[in-house]
Every structure is written in structure tokens, then in C-alpha cells.
Amino acid sequence: MEKTFIVIPEKCTGCRTCELSCAYSHPMASGQPGNPRIHAYNTKPPLEKGIQIVCLQCDTAACMEACPAFALQRNLETGAIEVHLDRCINCHACFNACSFGNIVLDPNNRVAKCDLCGGDPKCVQFCPTGALLYQ
Amino acid sequence: MIHVRINGKLLEAKKGETVLQLAQRNGYHIPNLCYHPSLKADGACRMCLVEVKGANAKPNSLTTACTLTVKEGMEVLLDTPEVSKHRNTILEMLMALVPDSPVLTKMAEEYGLKEIRLAQGDEVCIKCGLCVRICDEVVGAKALAMEGRGTETTFNPPFNEPPERCVACTSCAFICPVQCIPVKKTNDSITIWGREFDRLKCTRCGRALDLTEEHMALMMTRSSHLKPEDLNVCDVCSRKEVLGTMKSLVDGQITLERVGK
Numbered sequence: 001m002e003k004t005f006i007v008i009p010e011k012c013t014g015c016r017t018c019e020l021s022c023a024y025s026h027p028m029a030s031g032q033p034g035n036p037r038i039h040a041y042n043t044k045p046p047l048e049k050g051i052q053i054v055c056l057q058c059d060t061a062a063c064m065e066a067c068p069a070f071a072l073q074r075n076l077e078t079g080a081i082e083v084h085l086d087r088c089i090n091c092h093a094c095f096n097a098c099s100f101g102n103i104v105l106d107p108n109n110r111v112a113k114c115d116l117c118g119g120d121p122k123c124v125q126f127c128p129t130g131a132l133l134y135q
Numbered sequence: 136m137i138h139v140r141i142n143g144k145l146l147e148a149k150k151g152e153t154v155l156q157l158a159q160r161n162g163y164h165i166p167n168l169c170y171h172p173s174l175k176a177d178g179a180c181r182m183c184l185v186e187v188k189g190a191n192a193k194p195n196s197l198t199t200a201c202t203l204t205v206k207e208g209m210e211v212l213l214d215t216p217e218v219s220k221h222r223n224t225i226l227e228m229l230m231a232l233v234p235d236s237p238v239l240t241k242m243a244e245e246y247g248l249k250e251i252r253l254a255q256g257d258e259v260c261i262k263c264g265l266c267v268r269i270c271d272e273v274v275g276a277k278a279l280a281m282e283g284r285g286t287e288t289t290f291n292p293p294f295n296e297p298p299e300r301c302v303a304c305t306s307c308a309f310i311c312p313v314q315c316i317p318v319k320k321t322n323d324s325i326t327i328w329g330r331e332f333d334r335l336k337c338t339r340c341g342r343a344l345d346l347t348e349e350h351m352a353l354m355m356t357r358s359s360h361l362k363p364e365d366l367n368v369c370d371v372c373s374r375k376e377v378l379g380t381m382k383s384l385v386d387g388q389i390t391l392e393r394v395g396k
Contacts, residue, residue, distance in 0.1 A: 062360055089173065097354065
């Protein structure tokens with residue numbers, strides 16, 4: 001856990017490339033792209049910027065505490081909380097528990113959340129303005 | 136480390152691991168219907184039969200991989216003619232009980248089971264008991280119970296009445312290997328096991344949540360950090376709230392102050 005995911009809203013243009021790269025790098029079991037786990041919103045003028053919302057990987061995570069099956073576990077290498085879909089019983093407790101709306105449902109109704117792509121976030125690589133950093 | 140051979144290949148197993156877990160971790164496929172990683176193995180469906188040699192096993196001993204704990208010097212064979220013969224007999228009995236299950240039909244195709252020699256039943260449930268165990272051990276609602284014996288076993292709420300303790304988390308329906316538990320979701324309600332539950336509405340936008348009053352109460356028993364005012368808000372409204380805070384930060388209306396520094 002040496003690196004931190006950094007969001008710089010001042011540099012964000014709201015182009016949503018991060019959403020696209022996230023959806024395509026986390027396909028569902030059927031091979032279709034999943035729903036993005038990062039969200040970029042356009043803010044209205046006069047402040048024409050974007051704001052990105054992504055999982056905070058909370059220290060005391062509501063999603064982890066709500067899960068009865070221990071399907072959400074922290075990856076000690078990256079510090080990310082990961083969903084283990086083999087243990088998941090699809091009760092959507094984590095989805096309801098997250099106060100920041102950072103647990104998403106894929107089109108097949110399974111839960112998904114930011115896992116920092118195992119230590120190499122794709123959204124950071126694709127962000128054209130450098131509004132996302134992982135360092 | 137414990138050393139176990141699967142199909143002749145030497146593998147390193149962790150202490151207390153079952154043969155099924157070891158095989159799955161190393162990319163071997165063992166068919167199963169009632170195994171779930173978040174539950175203790177039960178050996179109910181008998182589909183994960185394997186042949187064991189060594190480590191004091193009897194000759195030609197067949198046993199379920201999900202309940203078999205690894206031992207030093209154990210030798211496991213996954214696909215011998217003996218295993219295949221007995222597994223197909225079990226599958227044949229399951230298919231006689233539940234004739235119209237796509238999951239079983241696919242398995243029969245995979246393992247070359249052609250005809251069912253037994254009288255066909257009209258059940259939909261394969262009697263594995265996963266629904267009862269998940270409700271009991273994982274969800275903690277304890278709304279379901281097992282009743283009767285043998286092929287007459289039923290998995291239902293007590294007295295077959297609409298279950299009082301059910302919270303409509305619908306995990307039982309999700310986990311059922313043959314998908315035989317009907318769930319009806321409308322915009323206002325969730326109906327399962329003959330009981331209709333009202334879906335909670337988001338306190339901000341009024342959108343129906345995937346949550347009931349009972350499920351929320353059960354979730355709050357798991358942790359004191361979960362509060363109804365947080366659980367009652369949909370994901371879109373939660374993100375909007377974060378967005379509002381971030382906007383004020385960017386605008387300079389509020390500033391971040393480090394606590395304790």
C-alpha cells in the first residue's frame with residue numbers, strides 16, 4: 001500500500017474517458033463490458049469542470065461490515081477492497097450500505113466496485129488531462 | 136505444507152483445506168451442485184465424487200471432495216471409470232427426481248448420461264439444502280427449515296406459512312443451483328416464499344431501493360456504523376451528495392481541514 005489514488009477535479013474536463021476505460025477493463029462473465037466503477041460528472045457553468053467520484057477504500061468500510069458472506073476483502077498489497085464474486089450471495093447489502101454510492105451493479109445484477117485494477121488503474125492510464133494520479 | 140497428488144500431479148495444499156478447494160485453486164474442475172465457498176461443506180449433492188488412494192484410504196474408496204480434508208501423502212483421482220460410473224448413477228437419480236432442470240441436463244450431456252431408467256418425478260428441487268444453510272449460517276435470518284426425509288424432504292419456511300423472519304434478501308433464490316425458488320420483483324414489492332415485502336424508497340428521489348425494512352434492520356445488527364439515514368439513500372443520490380461537497384471544495388466555498396494536525 002505505497003501508492004495513493006489521487007483525484008484532481010481542477011484538471012478534469014468531464015470527458016468520461018475514465019468511465020469508458022473502467023467499463024472495458026472489467027468485463028462481466030459473458031464478456032460484455034460492465035458498468036463503470038468510477039463516475040465523472042460535468043458541473044454546470046460558470047464552473048466548467050468535471051468532478052470524478054471513485055471508491056475511497058475506507059478504513060472502516062460500511063460495505064465490508066454489511067457483507068454477511070465475507071465476500072469483500074481488503075487486498076493488502078494494493079489496499080483496495082475487492083469483491084470476491086465466488087463468495088458473494090447477491091444480497092446487495094454492500095450496495096445499500098455504501099454512503100458514497102461507489103458500489104455499482106453490473107448489467108447482470110452482480111455487485112462491482114473499484115479494485116484499483118490490482119495495482120495498475122486503467123482510468124489513470126487513459127485520463128487525457130492527468131486529472132487522475134496513482135503514485 | 137501438505138503434499139497431495141491430484142491425477143498424479145504433486146500439489147502443495149494448505150492445512151485444513153479440502154480436496155475440492157485444492158483442485159479448484161489449481162485449475163481442476165470437479166462437478167458440484169451444493170458447494171459454496173462461504174458455507175461449510177455439507178456433501179449433500181454427491182456430485183463431487185473422487186477416488187482416494189494412500190493416507191490410510193481403503194482400496195477403491197470413493198468419497199465427496201468437498202468434505203475430504205487433505206492429508207499428507209494422499210492421492211486423488213478425479214476421472215476414473217469408477218468415479219464416472221457412480222457419478223452418473225447419482226446424476227440419473229437427481230434427474231429422475233427433477234426432470235426439467237437445464238443445469239442437470241447440461242451436466243448429463245457433459246458426462247455422457249443418455250437415459251434415465253428410473254420413474255420420473257415432478258419435483259423442481261434437488262434437495263441440496265443450500266437455501267436453508269445460507270439463510271441460517273450466512274445471512275443469519277433463519278427463516279427456512281428442512282422438513283421430512285429422503286425424496287420427501289422439503290425446504291420451506293416453518294409450517295409452509297409466509298415466513299416471519301425472512302428479510303427478502305433473495306440470497307436463497309440466487310444461490311439455488313437449479314434456480315427453483317420463485318422471486319417476484321415489482322417497483323413496489325418483493326414477493327418470496329409467499330410473503331410480499333414493501334420495497335423502501337430513497338428518501339431523496341423516491342426511487343425504489345433493493346432493500347426492505349426487515350433487511351435494513353438485519354443489516355444494522357451486523358455493525359453499529361450502518362445507520363438508516365445512510366441505508367435509505369439510493370446510490371445516485373449518494374453520489375450527488377459527494378458531488379455537492381466536492382463542488383464546494385473546488386469552488387473554495389469550504390476548505391479541507393486535517394483533523395489532528
